[in-house]
Amino acid sequence: MPATISATEIRHLILAAQRQGSRMMADHLRAASLTPAQAEVLQVLATREPLTLVELGRLMISETGSPSRLVDTLVTRGLVAREPGRDDKRVVRLRLTPAGQQTLADGRAQTAIIDDLITRRLAPGEMAELARLLRKLLQDTPGGHAIEMRYPTT
Amino acid sequence: MPATISATEIRHLILAAQRQGSRMMADHLRAASLTPAQAEVLQVLATREPLTLVELGRLMISETGSPSRLVDTLVTRGLVAREPGRDDKRVVRLRLTPAGQQTLADGRAQTAIIDDLITRRLAPGEMAELARLLRKLLQDTPGGHAIEMRYPTT
């Protein structure tokens, strides 16, 4: 192990970990007919509904401005229901359909496999330390705010 | 800080760190008229040339099978030169052009800013630990192999 790790190497390690994880997630979620981004939409809607597009976008880790097309696909597939806002006609309100809830359950079974892989490789103390270091990198950034909304530390 | 960190949180932290880093890189590299993936191509070609497409793909962290279109764009822009292989007609040989070398220099100045942000946030010991933990996650995976080729540990 070299004496010092460069920042470039850190960047590449994060990219490699994300890409590898994404490939594995996609592989497993294929069995549930979902992509990783679609699975995240269903998961976020399961925890709180209805949500507007902007709210959904803020709660997703990717923090897209307004994930219209992603949601569009799920609506077309009958997994998400979209209805106009009552008080504000600009807004749409999104909910899971029964089919969406079922597909989410299938997806959860698949993502649990990936989570298990992580849990087998890192001890609880290591996971805590990895989380601490990544949060430190993300401090005071939009990405960090999205994480804070999803996983508050206070 | 909760007692235990879930594997799901680790996945989301990695994604957030990668997305945030990618946005910042894209922001800075715009000044050099490059995207993060294009900058990586130029960087890999600067360290060793000529390369075939498959070799380039293997050395890139994304480890794409054969990054034809990415390279196509760079050839069109005159930053990379493509010539037929001498012994094997299937193969193309890729090199940086003088314009590519200049653009790479501009890109390096920009990525140095991002690297500096990382260096300011994490102490050397923390960077070493972050690298160790991410490598542990990547062990015995294709993504880990790409990292090993780029940053050997032996």
Next chain:
DNA sequence: ACGACATCAATGACATGTCATGAATGATAT
């Protein structure tokens, strides 16, 4: 009531990663 500004969602355009396919070429076995 009206104008200015802000917000929401949809859409266009582009980059790129992923999966699959096909054509051309090289290697190997018979």
Next chain:
DNA sequence: ATATCATTCATGACATGTCATTGATGTCGT
């Protein structure tokens, strides 16, 4: 010499993230 298999690269199709633009709608100040 020929058939089979493997490799390389280009391309099609799709998903999705990013940036920008547009139209509709809501809020606020005058």
